[in-house]
Amino acid sequence: MGGSHSRILHRSLRADLPTATHGSGPYLFDQAGRRYLDASGGAAVSCLGHSHLAVIEAVVNQIKSLPFAHTSFFTSEPAERLADFLMARAPRGLSRAAFVSGGSEAVETAIKLSRQYWLERGQPSRAWIVSRRLSFHGNTLGALSVGGHLARRERYLPYLLDKVEFISPCYAYRDRREGEPDEAYGLRAANELEAAIDRLQPDNVAAFIAEPIGGATAGCLMPAPGYFTRIREICDRTGVLFIADEIMCGMGRTGTLFACEQEGVAPDLVAIAKGLAAGYQPLGGVLVSDAIVRAIENGSGMLGTGHTYMGHAVACAAALAVQLAIEEEHLLDNVRRMGALLERRLRDRFGSHPHVGDIRGRGLFWALELVEDRATKKPFDPGLELYRRVKREALRQGLICYPSGGAFDGTCGDHILLAPPYIIDESHIEELVRLLSIGLDAALASLQQPAAARAGRKRPG
Ligand SMILES: Cc1ncc(COP(=O)(O)O)c(C=O)c1O
Known part of the structure; x- marks a missing residue:
């Protein structure tokens, strides 16, 4: 749902949005039964996950x-x-x-x-x-x-x-x-x-x-x-x-x-x-x-x-x-503990990634700034809309993160924001970092594909 059949004036008039049906802890589910790890709480909102009784x-x-x-x-x-x-x-x-x-x-x-x-x-x-x-x-x-x-x-x-x-x-x-x-x-x-x-x-x-x-x-x-x-x-x-x-x-x-x-x-x-x-x-x-x-x-x-x-x-x-x-539930202790683990795992996985220029944050609030060239810190061409590709590819993997553009000068520059819920444990962090890595690399790989091939790609069933 959410495409041309919807009577909602959605944020994007082109996107074909899945319909969210329910949540469980840090996960959201859609009508087709797909599961998404909500690693950004939408936009840093859902700090208790989605089913706190x-x-x-x-x-x-x-x-x-x-x-x-x-x-x-x-x-x-x-x-x-x-x-x-x-x-x-x-x-x-x-x-x-x-x-x-x-x-x-x-x-x-x-x-x-x-x-x-x-x-x-x-x-x-x-x-x-x-x-x-x-x-x-x-x-x-x-x-x-x-x-x-x-x-x-x-x-x-x-x-x-x-x-x-x-x-x-x-x-x-x-x-x-x-x-x-x-x-x-x-x-x-x-x-x-x-x-x-x-x-x-x-x-x-x-x-x-x-x-x-x-x-x-x-x-x-x-x-x-x-x-x-x-x-x-x-x-x-x-x-x-x-x-x-x-x-x-x-x-x-x-x-x-x-x-x-x-x-x-x-x-x-x-x-x-x-x-x-x-x-x-x-x-x-x-x-x-x-x-x-x-x-x-x-x-x-x-x-x-x-x-x-x-x-x-x-x-x-x-x-x-x-x-x-x-x-x-002493969740701020968990924010500090899981935050330290998230930082370590992000630095392990992305610390020498050729297109991750900076990893910064505190607690369970982290961002990766993406650059075309780590040495010069040159951002990607905004026309490539890398941040949108990351969002799409991460979602395809079942990961909700919050990528945006404008980090460099307000119009160009891409970053990925992570704001997982305070209830996450070690296994969620491993899953987050693994899916993010696959999603980011798929988004970067899509930059190499001809436009026609990119347009033909569909969400997996
Ligand atoms: C720092 C900050 N201030 C204000 C707002 C606006 O909040 P809302 O979208 O609830 O109006 C946001 C939303 O992202 C924000 O991040």
Whole structure:
């Protein structure tokens, strides 16, 4: 299904999508009975796999008792308990949570709260947002405006916000100079924020937004040591708010509940989604510092933004059950243990692969950057759409991974993102690496075939 017979406007109007029917642990199954190891949780979503009974029960029980009550009239127990749970574990200074329906809404809310904070403080000139190239913060127009994914932005440029300034990401593989120590590189990259704020003048800048580990655009871009410490210092000196977008890298994905914990910094706002409710329900959230809460409380007393499905009781019940399961089943220990094994196995298998330029990540969040030439780091011709071939060939092998284009400059460059569920064991890792290796080599081999032969290939039955 999913081809020309479907009445759904699918993401691709050419793809013939299999119909997913059910899941079991880290596996998904389709109508034809094929099994897929979900090694990317779709797009870093399904962190508990696909059949967690306690989460399913929590959803069913919540729907039976209270499916929905609008948040302008009521609060709900699951939303309150989820907020309590997260705030008890959040980085210092954060004190309240707002729940929305997904990542893009979370980023929109974080941007609007930053703006509202400065209005409540009587500084209306603070409007600019500083972001990083090769970032991704969502596809709604506000979130897209502050994202640095060129290909996703391009069509909508006439509608995007203009008060957004971009600096370089922290991208050691491409930007660290020969012989430059990691710390010096991190400092140099972070100082671009200071230069941008000085250029715009601090009184005009509302916030800086960054993914602690860059996800979708360039694949697990890791902060250099000290990078975020310096970012925090710059934000403190200039008053600029620091928004951490942990939608992909947060909620345990890197081995700690919040990715920024391992950088030793506390943001002013943290956007979360994906692993928060692990795909059992759609949910995003923004955690907000006490200073911002106080400014609003002592000022207008009202949030300037809202959505119909804010704080949805069933979605919050699912997220609470997910977070309790992660804690009670000690799954972050497993993320760290299996993450270390995954790293070793990726380095063993791909460390000297002629077309794998870089292997980077943390916890169960890893990426391979693909290059035509390891010595020069030259990316593949984007016209070859290597990342799409990898996705297709991996799927043919029964492996779901998340390859994307744009890692080099936003339009060319290919990488493969891996984000397997926190419940995986050694055997799943062996299977993942084996299937990925076959899929990658098949995709590379397909580059050698004439176009007509490639078009004639079909999915095996
Ligand atoms: C870092 C980051 N921010 C925001 C988003 C947008 O989230 P959503 O697709 O739930 O709107 C994504 C989605 O991939 C993301 O990776």
